[in-house]
Amino acid sequence: MSRIVALLLLSFCVACSAVQPQPTPTAEPPPPPATATPRPVAPEDVATAFLNGWQQGSYDAMYDLLSADAQLQTTHDVFVRRYSNIHSGIGETKLVAQATGPSQPSATGVGVDVPFTVTRTLTLFGDVSENNTLPLVQDEGAWKVDWSPSLIFSGLSAVNTVRVTSDDAKRGRVLDRSGTPFADNGAIVSIGVVPANIKDDQALLSGLSDALGIPADQIKQRYQGGQPTWFMPIADRPESDRPDLEQKIGSIAGVALQDTPARVYPLGDVVAHVIGYVTHPTADELRQLSAQGYEESDWVGRTGIEATAEAQLAGSKGGAIQIVDQAGRVQRTVVQKAAVDGQDVKLTLDSRIQTEAVSALGDKTGSVVVMDPRDNSVLALVSRPSFDPNQFVVGLSDQQWQDLNGDAHPLQLRATESAYPTGSIFKVVTMAAGLEQGVTTPTETFDCGSDWTGLPGVTLHNWQAQGKLDLREALTESCNPAFYELGLRLDHADPNVLPTFARTFGLGAPTRIGGVHEVAGTVPDPAWKQQQVGEAWTSGDSVNLAIGQGYLLATPLQMANAYAALARGGSLMAPSIVSPTAVQSIGVLKLSDTTHAAILAGMQRVTSTPAGTAYYAFKDEKLPIAAKTGSAENENPDAHAWFVGFTPPQKPTLLVLVMVEGGQHGGTVAAPVARDLIDFASSLDR
Structure with missing residues (x-):
């Protein structure tokens, strides 16, 4: 435009110059002024x-x-x-x-x-x-x-219009390994008011307020601006609430119930952390998401599989741009595109085992991990307390949102997002390091008395006096002095040896499970302590680490994955939760046959001999099980209770880990939960 304006202005100025008076002649007239011919x-x-x-x-x-x-x-x-x-x-x-x-x-x-x-x-x-x-x-x-x-x-004219139509893609489902839906497309109940049908305004407001828990003034604000015959939405509720709603408010004149298509989660809070939830995008988010075709009525995955598999689940919308006449008849289709439905996402989880794990854990706070060591697939991943993702679809009250963000942290997937001291279930790592470094043998005898005084001026305690035990028996009975001693010997050899072995078991790094968020945990070593704490490493740090205490932190999934590698004989693999997933090897434990056999021998006695720390939980159990229990001290008064075990020990097909926050004793609190799950899962046709 600027160039055109400049040219027109130049033409105007030249035209004006043509009518200016001629200069007075002189004795030597100057040459005539140059004239410019405007370029058209x-x-x-x-x-x-x-x-x-x-x-x-x-x-x-x-x-x-x-x-x-x-x-x-x-x-x-x-x-x-x-x-x-x-x-x-x-x-x-x-x-x-x-x-x-x-x-x-x-x-x-x-x-x-x-x-x-x-x-x-x-x-x-x-x-x-x-x-x-x-x-x-x-x-x-x-x-x-x-x-x-x-x-x-x-083809567009003054009387025609451009019409844009949009065809929604059906969101893909999230399924368990056998096709049972974890997330599906269904309906919710929309409660609304048709103003023209109201007979008693106060009765309507009172009835809706009592049934929905919404102040009457807010309800009135939601319908009073609408046309008399419009359905004015007040609130949404899960379809399962329909019978109760019909009984309480169905007869109130002016109230109407409608089914609205929505995302539904049939198992409620059973698998909420893994599946996640969806909500509609906010106005701020739409500024970016609209470029991807999202509209305010669409669902967007927020957490879990719903979020990490959003592109696969969402599919792509279809629609058309058309020129239509005043009667709405299509005069021309400018462009048309068919909707492509989202793809289903199948998980390795077994809904039966997941549901049983939730039932077995009950109202305890903690985590359950169930795996198949053969391919490292996760069969159950439980975190309690939990939440109902259906509530996010229908909308949360302020109080519900506050509760979800309270001290109980029900939104947190404890199995992957919480890292804890591991306690005695770490002892298999210490035993492996000691045997491979040659600082002990399977048959070495240790004095498992009440106290250990291997550090100058320090007395450390055993959880009970156990007498003389060889290394395998020390693992079975969870003798602290034996592992204090191994930690000290490894420290004298090299303070970095035990931390390095912990990392070969996959600790201190994400497991690479995919699909859910996870934290890396902490494996302390001399460099870490100097950087993070500002203090030098001591032999006491190695001794603490040897029994899974001190600065060591690991997630339940990390510990389950470490034991899965041990169960397979040394191959460390990434766990899988989305199916199909190619087996991903991420390391090797490099354990000798002697070391592996010694550890398995000690673990098998945990459930099969009276001295074993989980014997009474597994008394009369017909399945052979290799296991380890733990009680991990933490910042709270009560220790965390751990149990991890797999069966059968030589060719495992099932691994179960249970962690109960503040449960105190792994053998009496976590182990019974695990036995329930082992018996249940072993009875299934998988």
């Missing part, structure tokens, strides 16, 4: 200016290039509004309009036509190109655009 503005230049203005959204500048007749037919406001509305309405993120050739005489015999191509980048449809011609006419000696709505879209 070519129609191609006007076309380029018009198309550039379109690209830049400069609708005012475009309107200035219209002929007088065109401006008479279409006012400035109508012109700008039509371009603006179509631009936003079709989801246009970019437009490129370019002339594709020189002007040609118009077929009408008046003016010229300049061919051009416009390519629009649309949120829903991608790039859409259209060829058209731009008519120009002479208007008071200048080329002007003979504009009509058909320059926006071919």
Whole structure:
């Protein structure tokens, strides 16, 4: 536009100079002043200016290039509004309009036509190109655009409109390993008011307020601005609430219940942390998500599989851009795209085992991990307390949101997002390090009395006096002095040996499970302590680490994965929760057959001999089980209770880990939960 204006202004100035008075002649007249012949503005230049203005959204500048007749037919406001509305309405993120050739005489015999191509980048449809011609006419000696709505879209007229339709894609389901839905597409109950049907305003407000727990003034605000015959939504509730709602408010004049399509979670809080939940996008989020085709009525995954598999689950919308006449009849389809439904996501979880794990853990706070060591698939991943993802779909009250963010942390997936001291279940790592480093043997005898005084001026305690035990028996009975001694010997050899062995078991790093969020935990070593605590490493740190205390922190999934590697004989693999997932090897324990056999021997006695720490929980158990219990001291008064075991010991097909926060004793609190699960899972046809 600026170039055109400059040329027109120059023409005006030259015309003015032509009527100036001639200078007075002199004896030697000066040469005549140079005169400039204005270069006529070519129609191609006007076309380029018009198309550039379109690209830049400069609708005012475009309107200035219209002929007088065109401006008479279409006012400035109508012109700008039509371009603006179509631009936003079709989801246009970019437009490129370019002339594709020189002007040609118009077929009408008046003016010229300049061919051009416009390519629009649309949120829903991608790039859409259209060829058209731009008519120009002479208007008071200048080329002007003979504009009509058909320059926006071919076939568009003053009385036709552009209609955009959108076809939603069906969101994919989240399924367990056998196809049982964890997340599905169903319906919720929308409770609303039809103002024209109200007979007793106070009775309606009182009844709805009591049934929904919403103040009466808020209910009235939600329906009083609507048309008399409109359904004015007040609240949503799960479909399971319908019978109760019909009984309480179904007979109140003016109240109406409608089914609304929505995301549903059939198992409620049983697998909530893994599956996650969806909500509608906020206005702020739509500023970014709209570029991906999302609208305010769409569902967006927030946590868990719903979030990490969003692209796969969401699919892609379809729709059309059409030109329709005043009766709504389609005159032209500019572009059309079929919706592509989202893909189902199948998990390795077994809904039967997951449900049983929740039941077995009961109201205890903690985690359960069940795995198949053969392929490292996760069969159950439980965290308690939990939440009902259906509540996010229907909407949370302020109090519900406060409760979810309270001290109990029900939104946290403890199995992967909480790291704890491991206590005695770490002792298999210490035993492996001691045997592989040659600082002990399986048959070495240790004095497992009440106290250990191996550090100068320090007395450390055993949980009970056990007498003389060899290393395998020390693991079975969880003798602290034996492992204090191993920690000290390893420290004298090299303070980094035990931390290094812990890392080979996968501790201190994410397990790479995928699908859910996880923390790395902490494996302390001399460099870590100096950097994080500002103090030098001591032998006491190695001794503490040897029994899974001190600065060591690990997630329940990390410990389950470490034991799964031990169960397989040394292959450390990433756990899988999404099926199918290729087996991913991430390390090797490098244990000798002697070391592996010694550890298994000690673990098998945990459940099979009276001295074993889980013997009474597994008394009369027919399945052979290799296990380890633990009680981990922490910042709270009560120790955390751990149990981990797998069966059968030589060729394991099932591994169960249970961690109960503040449970105190692994053998009496965590082990019974694990036995229930082992018996149940072993009875299934998997």
